[in-house]
Amino acid sequence: MATNYVTCPNCQSSNPGNFTTCTNCGTMLPFNQGPMQPMGGQNRPLPGADKKLAAGLCGILLGGLGIHKFILGYQQEGIIYLGMFGAALIISIITCGIGSILFLVPSVMGLIEGIIYLTKSDEEFVQTYIVNKKPWF
Ligand SMILES: [Zn+2]
Structure with a gap:
């Protein structure tokens, strides 16, 4: 050998x-x-596909903060997430914790978006979120 x-x-x-x-x-x-050499370029890296896992996991774990939006370069949508999170924080302080249920809104949205990202193929993900810049879901 x-x-x-x-x-x-x-x-x-x-x-x-x-x-x-x-x-x-x-x-x-x-x-x-050599045996490790890719045949016909099928392992060609897809630009943007590396963001799928990071954005998906951040959406699921930290969805309420909109980190997954910033990873994808969606500044405006990320700020909207932060705004929702901030509003939920203020309302929950004013209402002595009753309003904390509002944290569910951005958290669940982030969770759903994260799952959508991860269930797409690399090709679909890049086409939808990197090429077409689909802002929501
Ligand atoms: Zn010979």
Whole structure:
């Protein structure tokens, strides 16, 4: 297993992987592709797809703060989340905690959005939220 070998398509003899022509018959050898090399570019990274997991988890865990919106570059929507969170905080202080039920509004919205992000494929996610910039859900 120390050296990769390439089999000659002409005479079937094994040649060291770094050789470009067969040592036996001189035929051009096929390009030696290592086992870890992606075939046909199917592992090509999709720009923006790396944000899916981060935005999804932040939506689920910290939904009320709108962090997932800032991750996606939606400043305005993130500020609306923070506004809802702040309003819920003020109302819950004024009402001695009764208004704390309002925290559920941004939290549940963030939770739902986070789940939607995570259930989309990378292609759908990038198309919807990076390319088309869909602001809500
Ligand atoms: Zn050969």
